Amino acid sequence: MENSNTAIKGQGRGAAKEETLLRGIPGSPGICVGQAHLLDRGLSGAVRKYSLAQEQVQGEVNRFxxxxxxAEMELVRLVKQAPEELRAQTYIFEAHSALLRDKSFYGKIIETILAERVNVEWALKKTVDQITRVFSKIEDEYLRERAADVGHVQEMVLRALLGAENERLGGIAKRSILVAGDLSPAETSQLQLDHVMGIALDRGGRASHTTIIARTLQVPAVMGLGEATRLVRDDDLLILDGTRGLLILNPREETLERYGLLKHRFEAAQARMAREGRLPALTRDGLAVSIKGNIEVLEDVVQVMDRGGDGIGLYRTEFLYMRRDSLPTEEELYDNYKQILELIAPMPVTIRTLDLGGDKVAHGIRASGAENPALGLRAIRLCLMEPEILKTQLAAIYRAAVHGNARILYPMISGLEELDQIDRVSLEVQERLSKENIPYNAQIETGIMVEVPSAAVLADLFAERVRFFSLGTNDLVQYTLAVDRNDQEVAHLFQHLHPAVARLLKNVADAGKAAGIGLAMCGEMAGDPQCVPLLLGLGYFDLSMNPQMIPVVKSMVREMDLPGCEAIAQDILRLKTSFEIQRYIKEALGDVLERVFPNGGNGGPDNGDGNVKP
Amino acid sequence: MPGNPPAMPLERRLTIINTLGLHARCAVLVAEAAKRAEGPVLIRARGQEVDAASVLDILTLAAGKGDSITVHIKKNSDEPVLLEIAALVENGFGEQ
Structure with a gap:
């Protein structure tokens, strides 16, 4: 941890202030520099317990x-007064209203007052503590963070009990950065944006409602700082970096200068992306590169379209198989694929067949108990072992292909025999659909994921059998370098800019070009701007990535020209270590990368944006 | 069999299709509908059963996208409520 909080410990407030870096969770992107305005703690910390006489109990219930x-009236007022851009978020206040009257809250508190003859504040605290405990056990991040909403409702009731209005926010006289333990969505929505430049909170997370509102209002925010309120004093100078989730207290002159530059770049890059996002990705010499998005669920299609993607280069179809008791039916899959194809038509959608097994397991599919799941029964191996699963999925894809531009991609292919087996299954499916007079289209492009080294080595043989290759660099790197990147002890060896990976990519590209088939890439490498010149230089003109990266990679492509990329690729293929490749790229492209992707991506405008739910 | 009313399905098994799962906004809509029922409305998911009229209870189910839930009513006359909740879930609560 670089958290250097110790810097100011033991120095007292009068001592020369040292720069202190606090790490939190990126809440809402953007950078701001300004003075701190500390909000006092909420009321819930100071609640005491009082016992009541029997005759006081009913009065206490009425007080509650x-x-x-x-509190309800306050929420109604908030909904009415919500500014235009927050209209879509007013459901949060409606949810708080419902919580107020919820039997597990309202009913429980009254019950507690009556049964234990205690004051409202205590009954409130006890109930909320119980609810919070239940929530803390929820695995789902988004739902777990709803505990904070219960806390916010508690604060509202406490304020109403004490007759205190929303006074906390009233005293902000000048433009400043708010520092608080927590801020409720209600408070966030009422921030006077001409006074509040940014928000730094001790609590909260990526999915908290306060984060959602900050993002909607485009106020930079960092959550989960832990002890910002303890370390920061009013009027301290702060830099808040909502993109990277940092709060810098008492920054040095150099830090201020650096951040001044970053802020400028962030804003410039944001403006440019908004302007150019939808334009095609053409290199300087006019080569059109197809920049597509990887998706996991139907809803992601919208993200790809919003960011100007040229189609879906990888639809991971596992989601419909997970978190359920039985396998999805052909109809369910067909409906899902059809919707996606229709949504984005006429642009293409590459549907990858089921990549389950190994570490990803669904009900109805037997779990592999193997010690080495990455090398075990998964993906196409599992589908060929249990051909009914593949048959159902293929039938659904062929039927959906009537409605749009579909391509099929088979994962984890390692040998030609697997293609023979797939062909047999495919024929069976087609025969059945024909016999049942169900409309289908099996004349769609079929490709394989090149992610097992054997497939990369035998690329020339595979190229005769399929219409396209799609490079899955995550697994290819893992298998080629024998590195499990989830294993902390070796994760640093996971490196897609490795000479062995570069040579495999070249081998696959050469085989693909010789056979005249499509060359695509859908691994993480495709969305890494520093890899763009190497990939274009090798002949990969069809890149699919996390939707957030689409505008960045498009900008990068626009800075390139093909002869230059080919020269870079040649140079890289001659280098001997990944360190040399890294250094070469930094020297050759440092300026372009800084311009396109400020601060190695950490200043990227789209970073930290996107779906709230992980 | 004369005199015997047709057996009405008193429960519906549903799959959550919206991305965020049964989150706050959805839970509010379900609870609002459930409060209109005369008898109890219960939701079962992931081995728990809760009162559908309580937003908090619904939230603690932590039902995410792809999870299946079973909604059931105790009184036949509450069938419109059951249908209403089923429609909400099946339409993904009108979310993208």
Whole structure:
């Protein structure tokens, strides 16, 4: 941890202030520099327990009911006064309203007052603590963070009990960066944006409602800082980097200069992306490169379209098989594929057949108990072992292909025999569909993921059998370098800019070009801007990536020309270590990369944006 | 069999299709519908059963996209409520 909080410990407030870096969670992207405005703690920390006499109990219940009524009125007011851009988010206040009257909240609190003869504040605290405990056990990040909403409702009731209005935000007199333990969505929505430049919170996470609102309002925010309120004092100078999730306290002159530049670049890059995102990705010498998105669920299609993607280069179809008790039916799959194809038509969608097994397991599919799941029964191996699974999926894809531009991609192919087996299954499916008079289209392009080294080595043989290759660089790198990147001890060896990987990519590209088939890439390498010249130089003109990276890679392509890329690829193929390749790229492309992708991506405008849910 | 009313399905098994799962906004819509029922409306998911009229209870189910839930009613007359909840879930709560 680089967290150098110790810097100011023990120095007291009068001592010369040292720069201190606090790491949190990126909440809402953007950079701001300004003075701190500390908000006082919420009320819930100071609640005490009082016992009541029997005759006081009913009065206490009434006090609670009135407080809830006041809190409700406050929420109604918030919904009415919500600024235009927050309209879509007012459901948060409606949810808080519903929580107020929820039987597990409202009913429980009244029950507690009556049964234990305690004050409202205590009954409130006890109930909320219980609810929070239940929530803390939820695995799903988004739902787990709903515990914070219960806490916010608690604060609202406490304020109503004490007759305190939303005073916390009233005293912000000048433009500053808000530092607080937590901020409720209600408070966030009422921020005076001409006074608040950014938000730094001790609590909260990527999926908290406050984060959602900050993002909607485009206020830079960092959450989960842990002890910002303890370390920061009013009027301290702060740099808030919402993109990387950093808060820098008492920055040095150099840091301020660096961030001034970053802020400028961030804003310039953001403006340019907004302008150019939808234009095609043409190199300087006019080569059109297809920049597509990888998706996991139907909803992701919208993200790809919004960012100007040229289609779906990888639809991972596992989602429909996971978190359920049985396998999906052909109809379910057909509906899903058809919707995606229709949504993005006439642009193409490459549907990868099921890549389950190994570490990803679904119900109805037997789990591999193997010690080495990455090398075990998974993906196409599993589908050929249980051909019914593949038959159902192929039938659904062929039927959906009537409605749009579909391509099929088989994962984890390692030998030609697998293609023979697939052909047999495919024929069976086609015969059945024909016999049942169901419309289908099996004349669609079929390709393989090149992700097992054997397939990369035998690329010339595979090229005679398929219409396209799609390079899955994550697995290809893992298998080629024998590195499991989830294993902390060796993860640093996982490196796609490795000479062995570069040579394999060249071998596959040469085989593909010789046979005249399509060359695509859908691994993480395709979305890494520093790899763009190497990939274009080798002949990969069809790149598919995380939707967030589409505008960045497009910008990178526009800075390139093909002869230059070919020269770079030649140079890289001569280098002996990944360190040499890294250094070469930094020297050859450092300036372009800084311009296109400020700060190695950490200043990228689209970073930290996107879906709230991981 | 004369005199015997046709057996009404008192429960519906549904699959959550919206990306965020049964989150706050959806839970509010379900609870609003459930409150209109005369008898209890229960939701079962992931081995738990909760009162559909409570937003908090629904949230603690942590039902995510792709999960299946079973909604059931105790009184035949609450069938419109069951259908209403089923429609909400099946339409992904009107979300993208």
């Amino acid at each position: 009911k009135q407080a809830v009524k006041r």
